Amino acid sequence: MLLVLVAFAVPLALLVRTVAIDRAVATATAEAQSLTPLVATSDRDALSLSIQQVDATTAADITLFLPDGAVLGTPAPRSTLVDLGTRGTSASTDASGGREIVFAVRDAAGAGGAIRVFVPDAELTRGVARAWLLLAGLSLLLLAGGLLVADRLARSLVDATTDLAEVSDRLARGDLDARADAAAPAELGIVAGALNGLAGRIAELLREERENVADLAHRVRTPLTALRLEAESLRDPAEAARVSEGVDGVQRAVTGAIDQARRRGSETHACDAAAVVADRVAFWSVLAEDTDRSLRVDVARGPLPVALPKPDLEAVVDALLGNVFAHTPDGTAFSVELVGRGDGGARLVVADSGPGLPSGVDATGRGSSGGGSTGLGLDIARRAAEQADGTFALDRPPDGGLRVVLDLGAPADS
Incomplete structure (x- = not known):
């Protein structure tokens, strides 16, 4: 808009000035030319009166130089242009303070004279400033107006872009109901429609996954029932109770997996880490005693709220302790420590004095394992730490073994 205004306004301003000058010169010329026939037909008194009348009605200064040297009208010096006029040449030129115009005239005897018209600069530029x-x-x-239109257009584009970013962020946080405005201007509307389609497809895939996970309950119900019957048929009550407790643990794990698959990702859950860890350590301590493992437990007094649902934290503790029993020989000592963090949340440390991880194996990746397992145990802990806005780390002490450190953040409303 600014370039267009410069391209048109500047030439137009110059044109206005030129038109004003031409108008002033044309008016003065017409007034002066009206005196030309009077020079040859009127006497000196009538000619002087006519010049005074014309001079009074125009802003220009009119002077008549007669052939005998007399000067009528506004006094003016005899310039070079006047001399040319007396010799029969009419001309005009820019002079100091305005423009000088000279017309050659003849008196009744045919002698040459000149009419001089001087248009001042004020008359030449009259009306130009306004x-x-x-x-x-x-x-x-x-x-x-152009800035206003540009601001509205830019604001609509920026708002549409911001809306796309917000919807993308909500989808990344698990809010699958978020949708962008497909009526956004230009190509942003196309992107918004594609993003909405992607969100719908993700929701559909998750819905199918939830149903597949829900089918797991029906598939494992019969084997679990058989195991429970086998446990109840054991003669040793203590052994029967321990096996039944294991079956119940499997049932809880399956139920927890189904519940987790059906939960909305944007919901916030929390639990008391001290109570959960103490309960799961008590369960595993029976197996530790049976396998001659020394167990050191240091669980801080609760409550220690963390931003993780109770079934998820139970799955993390079971996965870490299950790795100890699965990948270290009987008699290997291990420890479980739970302390609160200064900024809220808790830190869970599970350490053992076993052989540790094989060299060159990244056990933090999903499916990575050096012990012939599925490699999902440590990945469960890692994803739980991410879900709780915490961190997950593996430490290989110099004296051997493995130390798993899990930091869990505090709930948002704590």
Whole structure:
């Protein structure tokens, strides 16, 4: 808009000035030319009166130089242009303070004279300043209008882009109901429609996954029932109770997996880490006693709220302790420590004095394992730490073994 205004306003301003000059010169010329026939037909008194009348009605200064050297009208010096006029040549030129115009005339005897018209600069530029002010005001008004339209257009584009970013962020946080405005301008509307389609497809895939996980309950119900019957048929009550407790643990794990698959990702869950860890350590301590493992437990007094659902934290503790029993020989000592963090949340440390991880194996990756397992145990802990806005780390002490450190953040409303 500014370039267009410069391209049109500047030439227009110059044109206004030129038109004003031409108008002033044309008016003065017409007044002077009306005196030309009077020089040859009127006497000196009538000619002097006519010049005074014309001079009084125009802003230009009119002077008549007669052939005998007399000067009528506004006194003026005899310039070079006047000398040319007396010799029969009419001309005009820019002079100091205005423009000088000279017309050659003849008296009744045919002798040459000259009519001099001097148009001052004020008359040449009369009305130009006001026209320029109006032109400048109109230009500023057009520029303001252009800025307003540009601001509205830019705001609509920025708002649509911000909306896309917000919807993308909500989808990343698990809010699958988030949708962008498909009526956004230009190509942003196409992107918004594609993003909405992607969100719908993700929701559909998750719904199918939830149903598949839900089918797991029906598939494992019969084997679990058989195991429970086998446990109840054991003669040793203590052994039967321990096996039944294991079956119940499997049932809880399956139920927890189904519940987790059906939960919305944007919901916030929390639990008391001290109570959960103490309960699961008590369960595993029976197996530790049976396998001659020394267990050191240091669980801080609760409550220690963490931003993780109870079934998820139970799955983490079971996965870490299950790795100890699965990948270390009987008699290997291990420890479980739970302490609170200064900024809220808790830190869980599970350490053992076993052989540790094989060299060159990244056990933090999903499916990575050096012990012939599925490699999902440590990945469960890692994903739980991410879900709780915490961190997950593996430490290989110099004296051997493995130390798993899990930091869990505090709930948002704590």
